[in-house]
Amino acid sequence: MFLGLETEYKKFNNQFSEFFEKYNSVRKKYIPAILWQSMTYSFDSGGKRFRPFLSYLIAETLGVDSKKIMSVALAVEMIHTYSLIHDDLPCMDNDDFRRGQPTNHKKFGEDIALLAGDALQAEAFWCLAHDEFNSANQKISVIQIFSNLIGSAGMVAGQVLDMKSTPQITLQELENIHHKKTAELISFAVLGAALFSNATESQMTFFKIFSKNLGLAFQIKDDLLDGLDGAQDHKSYLKILGLEKTKEKIIQHSKSAEKALAETSLNTVALQKIIKFNLTRDK
Numbered sequence: 001m002f003l004g005l006e007t008e009y010k011k012f013n014n015q016f017s018e019f020f021e022k023y024n025s026v027r028k029k030y031i032p033a034i035l036w037q038s039m040t041y042s043f044d045s046g047g048k049r050f051r052p053f054l055s056y057l058i059a060e061t062l063g064v065d066s067k068k069i070m071s072v073a074l075a076v077e078m079i080h081t082y083s084l085i086h087d088d089l090p091c092m093d094n095d096d097f098r099r100g101q102p103t104n105h106k107k108f109g110e111d112i113a114l115l116a117g118d119a120l121q122a123e124a125f126w127c128l129a130h131d132e133f134n135s136a137n138q139k140i141s142v143i144q145i146f147s148n149l150i151g152s153a154g155m156v157a158g159q160v161l162d163m164k165s166t167p168q169i170t171l172q173e174l175e176n177i178h179h180k181k182t183a184e185l186i187s188f189a190v191l192g193a194a195l196f197s198n199a200t201e202s203q204m205t206f207f208k209i210f211s212k213n214l215g216l217a218f219q220i221k222d223d224l225l226d227g228l229d230g231a232q233d234h235k236s237y238l239k240i241l242g243l244e245k246t247k248e249k250i251i252q253h254s255k256s257a258e259k260a261l262a263e264t265s266l267n268t269v270a271l272q273k274i275i276k277f278n279l280t281r282d283k
């Protein structure tokens with residue numbers, strides 16, 4: 001799936017699964033069985049793991065052992081999973097299927113699905129707080145940016161603005177929604193891993209530009225794939241800009257992301273491949 005990054009993805013996947021198993025062995029016994037089943041049903045239902053893989057590649061790029069960033073990788077995938085479970089609920093997008101399987105609330109009921117999302121969010125903070133490979137100060141810095149990017153000023157804000165938007169939405173408003181709803185979590189995957197990998201201030205600056213543009217390109221690509229699939233939504237680049245300009249926007253943000261990487265003076269071949277993966281992906 002991640003063309004040219006197959007070896008890295010395999011290594012990442014093994015390490016990620018191992019880390020998740022270790023987490024299970026510590027936490028599972030405290031969590032009611034039905035809640036655990038609901039949490040893991042969605043966590044393990046065939047997602048691409050794009051965000052945690054990105055965290056892994058950041059550690060590789062900065063020459064740091066990837067065990068340093070595994071708590072970020074797990075936390076980011078837990079938040080992604082919770083956001084999908086809640087987004088599918090009848091009070092939000094009201095979807096019956098996700099990744100070709102019944103959505104969490106269709107399988108476990110709305111009450112448990114809601115609580116599985118809540119639980120995954122809290123567990124993500126648990127993972128970061130209990131990280132064994134970084135200092136207390138580093139963990140505080142990471143939790144500070146995490147709570148900002150995923151919460152009421154970040155991803156949740158994006159969801160609210162999305163829900164309350166009207167068909168008169170402007171391109172600028174839509175970009176702001178995409179930025180908050182999707183790009184900020186992707187930014188955390190990059191910036192959380194970069195902080196745990198001891199990135200310099202200047203590298204952080206370029207990684208911020210890289211991750212924002214990659215996140216926007218990722219969401220616009222998602223709009224494009226949805227639109228080609230027949231979904232009609234006024235909150236879509238396709239609806240506002242049409243097909244050709246939407247494709248141009250994806251290329252424009254991808255180029256900005258690439259340019260930011262070039263400024264870091266690091267070997268960023270793998271990260272460039274991730275940008276290309278998004279350009280060519282069909283799911």
Ligand code: GRG
Nearest residue numbers: 047048050083084086087155156159181182222
């Ligand atoms: C706080 C309820 C709540 C929601 C937050 C992120 C979000 C807002 C809602 C999720 C719905 C959605 C379509 C978000 C856009 C982000 C996106 C492109 C999700 C799909 O991500 P992939 O392609 O999915 O990484 P897989 O299935 O591979 O994990």
